[in-house]
Amino acid sequence: MYVSVKGGEKAINNAHSWLSEIRRGDVNIAELNIKQISEQLTLSVDRVMSEGSLYDKDLSALAIKQSRGDLIEAIFLMRAYRTTLPRIGSSKPIETGKMLCLRRISATFKDIPGKQKLGPTFDYTHRLLDFKLLADGEYEKAKIEKYDDKEIPHVLSFLNKEGLIQKEIPSGKTSKDITRNPINFPLTRSERLQSLSRGDEGFLLGLAYSTQRGYARNHAFVGELRTGYVEVQFEIPELGIEINIADVMFTECESVNQFKGSKKIPAQFTRGYGLVFGQLERKAISMALVDRSMRWKEFGEEYLGVAAQDEEFVISHCDNIQATGFLEHIKLPHYVDFQAELDLVRKIREEYKKNEQRT
């Protein structure tokens, strides 16, 4: 039975006023504006778009400001807003081969057509605090060089040509949009990927790390990692013309994992896939590793009973809004539930006492 709690209105209003004031902080310090957040805290903005499952930088920056920088709270705000939007339709599948890359690397091949390009990365920095940022607004300007404007082919397509890696062929299975339909296990790979792409970065990182440490036994290489802008194509319903309706930044990771072979097929590498909004490569790599570990059935591998192989475990727990909703609700008034438990434990203790007196 659910019994509602009433009252507390004044306290709640006052709590929210204080929240508003404390969010503003010291009024002698200039207030943050949305453009400052979307331009200078880009990777927080990207994370909120990715896990909020809605690509809109201004909204993401607003959510970060409103949540005082609590990214899960910001993601919650994005998700809530997202549910109010009428769905105009679905895009054509994006072509990441045509990505305008800011970054493109491979850890498996050093010489690749299209070359390795580091882009704006934290890799190879010394991870020392830069006290110059504390002092002034100085920054280094990006260097430029003459370029070839050619499409950059996917690295794994070269392995494909030799038959050294498992091919990704459409299964013909129909998948549901997990945001519109209740999910039923087992899921299709597409349903899993949708769920992973909006899943919690920290949770996926932990699971991916567990596979590297031996819980699912599939050693992964980063076959390719790329970040850049992709044109989203959408057919205008009134015209039947497909247009480039949006330019969206994605990070894509293709992992190369250990072999699979059988009597009929010689040994070949297998693969995992990660695709997320924004420049979130830790998340994209984690997604690829977890995607791969959940494919054990498809590749006829042994089920080792580990978390990263268990799609029901992974998918049911990777959504940080579901998780935090359930977790945080236990701090809200549960007085009646608790009263019932209190009565029960008192009764048990009384009976125990009676029994003790009897003996």
Add this chain to the structure above:
Amino acid sequence: MKNESRKQWLSYLATADENYLISLWDNLNMKIEYNWLREPEIGSVMVQGKAGVTGDNFNVGEVTITRCSLSLDKKIQGHGYVQGRNKYKSKIAALCDALMQTEKKEIIKRNIIDKLIKYKNNKRIEILSKTEATKVDFFTLVRGEDK
């Protein structure tokens, strides 16, 4: 009117930097009479990816889109499907789409569409040339003790 060219201008209008498009339009100072067929509404489009680049489609997440439709007269209609949540941007896109089908085509093309193309192309060049400057040639070394 060819679909190819309409596809092109609709694409540049959709992905235009909103402030830039608004300033280009406002500078033209055109007074256009129109009727709404659909007033601007904010919604979303679900973006699809492909598992492992060539496999099954899957839903990655949504992107905010604003759309509207209007007519200049009984024959000419304009559709403004644009990225983001700016209703004015959507209306400008619809007006430009409609005007591109009239004798004002040249004005719109020269003062708006061509400029959007140039703007986007410059952005592309900037990214390509910065990315190129971070091109690496890794090489592996044989270590001394292997001799």
